[in-house]
Amino acid sequence: MGSAGDSWEQLSALERRTSRTLTLQQPASSELEQACETSEVLTSATSDSNENFQVAIRVRPPLLRELEGYQPFQNTALVDTRQTILTVSENLHAIQNGGSAADAGLAYATYRFTFDRVYSPDSDQAEVYEHSAKRTVLSTLQGYNAAIIAYGQTGTGKTYTMEGAQHGPERGIIPRAVEDVFAYIENDTAPGSKYLVRASYLQIYNEVISDLLKPERQNLTIKEDRKRGVFVDGLSEWVVRSPQEVYGLIERGAMQRATGTTKLNELSSRSHAVFIIIVEKSTVPSEDPNANGEEMEQFRGVAPGMGRMGGGPQGGEATHCVKVGKLNLVDLAGSERVHITGATGKRLEESKKINQSLSALGNVIAALTDARGARAHIPYRDSKLTRILEDSLGGNCKTTMMATVSPALEAFPETVSTLKFAHRAKAVRNAAHVNEDGDSRTLLRKYEAELRKLRAELQLRQREVVDKRHLLAVEEQKRRAEADKLAAITALEQRSREFMREKEEKRRLEARIANMQSQLLIGGNKLEDTPVFRTLLAREQRRMRDQYEERLRELERERLTAEQDKAQVDRYKALLVKQRDIMIALTGRLNERDEQLLRLQEELEAYDSHQKRLEDALDSRTAELIALRKAAVEHAAASPIKSAPLQSALGAWASGPSPLGRGMSGGLPVGGPKSVDSNGNGAALLSTTSSEFSDCSLQERPVSNSPALALETEVTALREQSLTHVKERVALKAILDDKVRALISDIGVSLSELPFEVRQHPMLLRQLLALDKLVGATVKALSASV
């Protein structure tokens, strides 16, 4: 970091560079006139108008300290009548007196510059504002970025020009700009236009950016984005609705601004201050059907008297056009020569920083106006000041640079330096364009959206309030109705009590009357002793007796009917009980029959299996018998010894034709005992066969001890057993048939005994049907199994 002297050297070097570029050299030996001509020629070469970057010079009046200094005051600045040319000379007196260059002397420096506007010490604040600020300020309302930058040596009137007094004719550019902005909005009668104004105030002190409206926000950083351009992150923005609100902010910020007393200025600004006004303007095309006055009124709530609004509650956001203009009002700290100001310590540090940043500003201007063509690199980032003013210098901005100078001879070098700097700045070209915001990020859009939301909420609340009121009214009605009801009940009770009292009273009176009547005497007799009374009484007694008797008869009839009904009911009950008992008995008997049937069935099965075993045994014995007989016959035929008894025993088998030849197999009919038909006819067949066997057994009797005979005997016994079984089965079947028939008949009888109405009872009918089915199935099963 260099010293303040170094910084000043840098500035001087910049001046030298600027001088070279302009070839505005101090006249060497030529006449002053010649120098002036040279100057004029050179200035005219760069005087082409640049709408977006205007440079104006203000020469302030001499201050008291200059007028009353150790040397007599000597004016060095001369403004031409057209207020565009400024001549500064160390010997202006000579020129003013029509002297020649020779008169002025070569030792005196003289410069002539052309600017967009030059203000003499006679120019007041209003004039400066009207010609050099107003247009720039109003361009903000059209959506342009704009900047008014006050530049100059310390104590030359930068703060005076920018701020001036808050009221009265000495108001500076800032208060006038604020007034103009609000006046313009007030007068904007275009339907659908609405505005939002907000303000910020910052300072750069010792290369630290701080928020003058929120002093706790220090050391803020600079950022940049496509939409907002360069901006200070975290800087507070205050929505303002009137010039007074802005003045309040300026006052607050001014109290925070770093100032100090220097040799050249009792209240010197030791920081660069930037007051920022952002104006958002929303316009709605007149044909927008959503346009109405309501929105305007709503918006007036935020910024009273801020123009005509449009856009319905739905906002017609798609058709809204929002322009955002930003106005930077910059009051730079003044450059100073340390050896003149005599700064030390803190002041010296401040001076160094101020000069450094101003030097950076000079470098940016030099880079922007380099005669060799636009330089690729513009050193905006060399200081906070140039970074913040990036848009204003060579960017998207309409800028007015207001350079202030002192007319005093003692400030001549600084004046020349300032003028050269300002002259160089005239070559800066800005490309300003309207900032239109198509998206919803502008504060105005956000406010509109918020307003719509709040309005909807308000409507809802109002509705709720109405609903609640209605509810309260209903509840009040209900409460009143209940009170009325209570009152009516109380009145009714009261009436009832009164009625009861009256009734009691009446009864009492009647009793008294009766009592009194009973005590009345007619013709010296008591009333009840009179014949008329007795006749009437007897008639009345008769009538009453007749009535009672009739009533008694009626009661008797009713009693009889009731008894009959009861008897009927009892009968039904008895019938039902009987029916229930019958059903129980039937069920019991059925169960018994079931068990019997099961037992019989089991017996039958046992007989069957036993019979089958017997038949098998019979078959095997018969086969054995046949085999034995056959062997005996063969043996007898083959034996040389003919045994008569044997022949006799073999009988027809040995001599006659074979029993097999008569269609018999082994002497037994095919099928044997199995040929019993289902009708029991097999018994006859069996007995026939048995008699044949009987014949055989008679022939075999002589050889009773032979195995064949024994077998025959056994077969005969088996046949008899089998026959017995068949008979038993037939008998069993007959028993079963009888029992089933008896059961069916029992059920039939039981049913027929039931009274007709019981038989017709639906439940009984259902049970009977079920029973019938059960019996039928049982009979069928029995028949099949038997």
Ligand SMILES: Nc1ncnc2c1ncn2[C@@H]1O[C@H](COP(=O)(O)OP(=O)(O)OP(=O)(O)O)[C@@H](O)[C@H]1O
């Ligand atoms: N045009 C003017 N008419 C009358 N008085 C002026 C004018 N310009 C400046 N002054 C006075 O000059 C003095 C210094 O002015 P000012 O403080 O505005 O200078 P500055 O450039 O802001 O100084 P610094 O850079 O030190 O802050 C003040 O007293 C101010 O009132």
